[in-house]
Amino acid sequence: MRYLLVGSNGFIGKNVAKLLREGNEEVFLADRGNTDSENNVFVDLFDKESIKRVILKVKPDVVLNLAGSVENTEKALGINPVFTRNLLDVILGLKNMPIKKIIITGSAGEYGEVAGVGPVNEDTPLSGQSYYAKSKIMETSIAKDYKEKYNLPINIVRIFNPVGAGMHPRFLIPSILRQIEAVNRDEKNYIEISRLDSARDYINIRDIARAIILIAQKKKTKYCVYNLGSGVATSNGELIRQSLQLESSKKNIEVRQTSENSENRVADQADMFRLKSEFSWNPEISLEETIKEIISDQAKQTQN
Structure with missing residues (x-):
């Protein structure tokens, strides 16, 4: 065809x-x-x-x-x-x-x-x-x-x-990975995420x-x-857990939620x-x- x-x-x-x-x-x-x-x-x-x-x-x-x-x-x-x-x-x-x-x-x-x-x-x-x-x-x-x-x-x-591979760097998974890399380079000691309980497919x-x-x-x-x-459905918390494991980060990394309010389910x-x-x-x-x-x-x- x-x-x-x-x-x-x-x-x-x-x-x-x-x-x-x-x-x-x-x-x-x-x-x-x-x-x-x-x-x-x-x-x-x-x-x-x-x-x-x-x-x-x-x-x-x-x-x-x-x-x-x-x-x-x-x-x-x-x-x-x-x-x-x-x-x-x-x-x-x-x-x-x-x-x-x-x-x-x-x-x-x-x-x-x-x-x-x-x-x-x-x-x-x-x-x-x-x-x-x-x-x-x-x-x-x-x-x-x-x-x-x-x-x-x-x-x-x-x-x-x-x-x-090839996805735009502004999206969530590339953003998490860049933050982990910054921690590994001692540029920061925490990761920011909107909500750990938010999930996507x-x-x-x-x-x-x-x-x-x-x-x-x-x-x-x-x-x-x-x-x-x-x-x-995979939560942001699970994304961070898997990303930290795969990046082999041994540092004690703080995860900060930037939103106090739970997201309505999408x-x-x-x-x-x-x-x-x-x-x-x-x-x-x-x-x-x-x-x-x-x-x-x-x-x-x-x-x-």
């Missing part, structure tokens, strides 16, 4: 592209940062003519929309839903382009605060209040609407917390890539929306029944192995 991967320079995009190429799939990488070459194309998702040019050039069987903003600012509202609407409008207008599958990525942030305990399934109401969460709710609502109205072959993959980026490709390769799926997480554990039962998918990379990957990646970045 021919894949058009939009957003190829992002964290998820790079890993999906790598796995597709390892499987000898024909993949074309589209991004605003690309220049046209044999398998790389420039695309501006604000410009429908740019999108149309790329689709007519590539003639893809599968379109993977992994582009968008991860910034939690008002700007995201004018990016994520706009990108997806423009892409779907162009595909809808190309009547003779037999695209077999379109993948749109959502976020666990869409669920917002949730009641009770245990895994959060795909039928949970979407109540996310951050700018980023609202932008993804708008985006995935557009995708569901186009699937229902126009019978476009769309699947939405609602990703929980992607982690692994962390999933290795390579497991994410594998799941996205599995969904993309199945012509007809049982559901439109699939959660994608590890199915395990979607911290994915219900993975749909993906596991239909695709026989299971996460293969443990959180411990993932933290090791990030430690190694940060060491390489420091050397460079």
Whole structure:
């Protein structure tokens, strides 16, 4: 199959592209940062003519929309839903382009605060209040609407917390590791964290890539929306414990909580029944192995 991967320079995009190429799939990488070459194309998702040019050039069987903003600012509202609407409008207008599958990525942030305990399934109401969460709710609502109205072959993959080598250093695990390294260099004697009891569902980026490709390769799926997480809620306290153990820190490190108030529960554990039962998918990379990957990646970045 021919894949058009939009957003190829992002964290998820790079890993999906790598796995597709390892499987000898024909993949074309589209991004605003690309220049046209044999398998790389420039695309501006604000410009429908740019999108149309790329689709007519590539003639893809599968379109993977992994582009968008991860910034939690008002700007995201004018990016994520706009990108997806423009892409779907162009595909809808190309009547003779037999695209077999379109993948749109959502976020666990869409669920917002949730009641009770245990895994959060795909039928949970979407109540996310951050700018980023609202932008993804708008985006995935557009995708569901186009699937229902126009019978476009769309699947939405609602990703929980992607982690692994190459992730942005501002996120939590890299931040914890940098603080531990600072303690080991005697630059400080404590670690700061918002709350030890706050939890999230962390999933290795390579497991994410594998799941996205599995969904993309199945012509007809049982559901439109699939959660994608590890199915395990991991607290900040457990993240720090594992990180200290893997960094082999022998110092007596104080952990300071910067917030006195407990966090209301958010979607911290994915219900993975749909993906596991239909695709026989299971996460293969443990959180411990993932933290090791990030430690190694940060060491390489420091050397460079």
